[in-house]
Amino acid sequence: MSTEPAAGPHEGSSAKQGPGRPEEPERSEPAEQPQAQQAWDARRDLNAHAPRSMSFDGTNHGVTAQQIIGDVHQHYSFGGYRASHASGEIPQEALERLAEGFVLEGTEFDALVERLRREHVLVLTGDPHTGRRTTALMLLRAVGAVPVQSVDRKAKPEDLVPGERCGHVLFDLEPTRAQPLREAQILSVRDRLRAKHSYMVITTGHSPYIEDTVRLALWKPPPARAVLAVLLNQRVDAVTAERLLGLPAVTSLLARNQQLREVVPYADILVRADSAEIEQYAQRILEQQVREWFEESENTFSLREKAFLIALAAFNNGPYALTAELSDKLFERLRKTGDPDHGERIPVFGTHIGKRLQVARARLEADDVETEWGKVRQLNAAFNDDRTAPVLLTEVWTGHPAARPALTGWLDELSTDGRPFVRTRAAAAVAVLALTDLPSAMALVIERWADSRNPRQQLAAVSALTFAHRIKAPNVPRIIDGWSTDSETPKRCWVAVRAHGLIGPERPVETLASLRALARAQYDLPEADELIRTELPDSVALLLLSDAGDTALRELLRTFTDHPSTRALALHGFLAACSRTDDNPCPPLLARYARTTSALGGIALLLRAALGDRETNRRAEEALHGWIRAADQDPQTEEVLATLLPALVTEPREGARLEHLLDTVPGLDGRPKPAAATRLRALVRPLIPA
Incomplete structure (x- = not known):
């Protein structure tokens, strides 16, 4: 049985150091090492917890760097006042x-106009980038309050000296704990405005520092499609406008709930009819939004919220509570980077989920999630646009290198977390970094994880390389092939063997060639590395049970007699595949080849050889016993065995052995011999000479 490397498996070995590269202390390694994890469980976690952009069925179908992080594009100046x-x-x-x-469609504009006429002052609130400023000006224009005077937002509303028959607007008032917005202030300015037949609109965001008795006017913007339709109809004829609105790129963009400031300039792009620019616009505005988040000063957008954005990028579509918990760990590291002597504690309360997700342009979704304890209902947080996650990680890694020490330390911590979801997502985040900047991701994260004494970090290195290959990061097979032949770094060699089993289905011939070469190298050593020796068969078994299983089986048979090491690799890998079970009644290997009868000859050859080999005989018999017990419960399994077992008999000795095996199949938990064994024995008996 193959296992994850135990604690400190290669204490005497040292990783190769690049020129001038100092040895780094091991980070985030608990005193008591975790339990080992089998290759099958590692693959299960990898597939179960992968981000949606990295979901995989065994073959890379052309996911490219542009689909993950996009290209670098020009900036847009968004419209609006x-x-x-x-x-x-x-x-x-x-x-x-x-x-x-x-655009008035779908809004309460007319009702707000009537309210402004009556009350003379409105406090207009709403979400960011929904057109509150423009709406404020249009409200004043609608009641005839022109000219309009813009008031310095640092001024207090009660200090306003209104002009005669005009309008006043105060944009983006920011109430604070020290200077809240009170009803008395609004009443005071209202009396003065009425006396001068003037009007005023104050715009502000959602704030806890507005007195409850202040009557707010909530602004909800018109649908983005309606705005775009109006702008297009002002520029082109109605038929052309409708055709442009129906373009796939346009409908896709509008489905993501884009802000109005992003929709307005799109009209001019559509009119220019540059297909490349039309297709790329959504990616460009996404990149600009991410840049804005991290270019904002901490006074405007706090470091804690930036840490939350990074965590959400790593755990997109994951539980909100977990994302918030781990984002505070990153916040603590980032804060120490900027101010090592900062002693202030992280506030326990005071973070509003709705406001936080609104700024992040994300949503909450209740979903049933598969866990080690079965399905549970969880509240997950996800970006409205799934492309945000990789774009954001890329921006932080390449655009803000001062954050790298905190980010890599945080990823180290995540890689040893007890929750498989956390470890898998940490590896997926590193894969995005590798796609963007492979040398730095290798040197700062993946190589250290591969050289770690902590088995969880070694598995994280495997997962990171696997995910990186899925999203087309360069040279991953080359890295794995190189590590698998490096006898001076056995830890990296083990990582390479495990990774071969996970990415091997895409290149089964090359993968098996590398595994054979490593098996031969281990065979020639005076003392083979036990962890590598036991991991090799599991990687072969993963290939046999993958979509590339037919090719893998042919390759194993082709080189079966080349050398004792290739024979042993084929037999042990085959038996590892035989011993696998899943939720289906038919054993995976038999189910895999039930549809391909031509492969049964190869299975029979390997099983016959395993039964006749002193080293593998017991495991082969145990595998057959398991299949026969499965046949007792599943007709398909019995049907496959009815074809397979006669092929195991080529001489009297083999027939006698098989007959004895069928006679001695133990039932589970002390039960009688499976009835299927008797039925199958009847098929074998005529093949044995009297």
């Missing part, structure tokens, strides 16, 4: 230009 912080009159032509593209 941008207010300055100083006061002054807003030009009338600016108001008229905004009115041309202002």
Whole structure:
């Protein structure tokens, strides 16, 4: 049985050091090492917890770097009214230009106009980038409150000295604990506005520092499609506008709930009819949004929220509570990077889930998740656009290198976590970094994990390389092939053998060639490395049970008699595949080849050889016993065995051995011999000479 390397399997070995590369201390390694994990369980976790962009069925179907992280693109200046912080009159032509593209469909604009007429002052609140500034100006224009004066947002509403028959707008008021927005302030300014027949609109975000008695006006924007339709109809005829709205790139973009500031400039791009620009626009605005998040000062967008974004990128579509928990661990590391002497504790409360996800352009979804204890209902957090996760990780890694020490330390910690989901997602995050910057990801993370004494970190290295290959990171097979022949670094060699089993289905011939070469090298050593020797068959078994199983079986048979090491590798790998069970009644190897009767000859040859080999005889008999007991419960298994067992008899001695084996099949838990054994024996008996 193959296992994950035990604690400190190669204490006497040392990893190769690059020129001038200092040895780094082992990080995040618990005093008591975790239990070993088999290759099959590692593959299960890899597939069960992979991000959706890395889900896999055994063959890479052309996922490219552009699909994962996109290209580097130009910046866009998004549309909308941008207010300055100083006061002054807003030009009338600016108001008229905004009115041309202002959309009322699906909004409460008319009701807000009537309310402004009655109350003379509105506190307009809503989500960021929903057009609150433009709406404020249009409300004042609708009630005839022109010209419009922009008020410095640092000014207090009660200090306003209104003009005669005009409008006033205060953009982006930010109430604080020290200076909350109170009802008395609104009542004071309302009286003065009424006296001068003037009006005022104050825009603000969702804030806990607005007194409950302040009557807010909630703004919800029109549908993005309606806005785009109006803008297109102003530029082209109705038929062309409808055709442009129906383009796949357009419908895909609108389905992601884009902000209005991103929809407005898209109209001009559609009119230019540059197909490449139309297709790439969604990726470009996504990249710009990610850059904005990390370019914002910590006063505007806190370091804790930036850490949450990074964690959400790693655990996208994972449990919100887990993401928030682990994001605070990253926040602590990032804070120490910027200020090592910072002693302030992380606040336990004060984070609003809704506001946090709104800023992250993410959502909450309740979902049934498969765990070690069965399915459980969890509240998962996910970006509205799944492409955000890899784009964000790439931006942090390449655009903000000062964050690398904190990020790699955090990933180290995740790689030894007791939860398979956490370890798998840490490896997937590293794979994205490898796609972007393979040399740095290898040197700073993957090589250290491969050289670690902690088996969980070694498995994380395997997973990272496997995920990196899935998303087309360069040279992964070359790295694995190189490590598998490096006798000076047995830890990396073990990682390579395990990785061969996971990416091997894409290149079964090359993978088996590497495994054979390693088996031959181990055979020639005075003392073989036990962990590598026992891992080799499991990688062969993974290949036999994969979609490339037919090719793998042919390769094993082709080289079966080349050398004692190739014979042993084929037999032990075959028996490892024979011993596998899953939730289906028919054993996986038999089910795999039930549809390919031509492969049964190869199975019979290997099973016959295993039964006749002193080293493998017991395991082969145990495998056959298991199949016969399965046949007692499953007609398909019995049907396959009815074809296979006669092929095991080529001489009287083999027939007698098989007859004895069928006579002595033990039942499970002390039960009688399976009835299927008697039926199968009747098929074998005529083949044995009297």
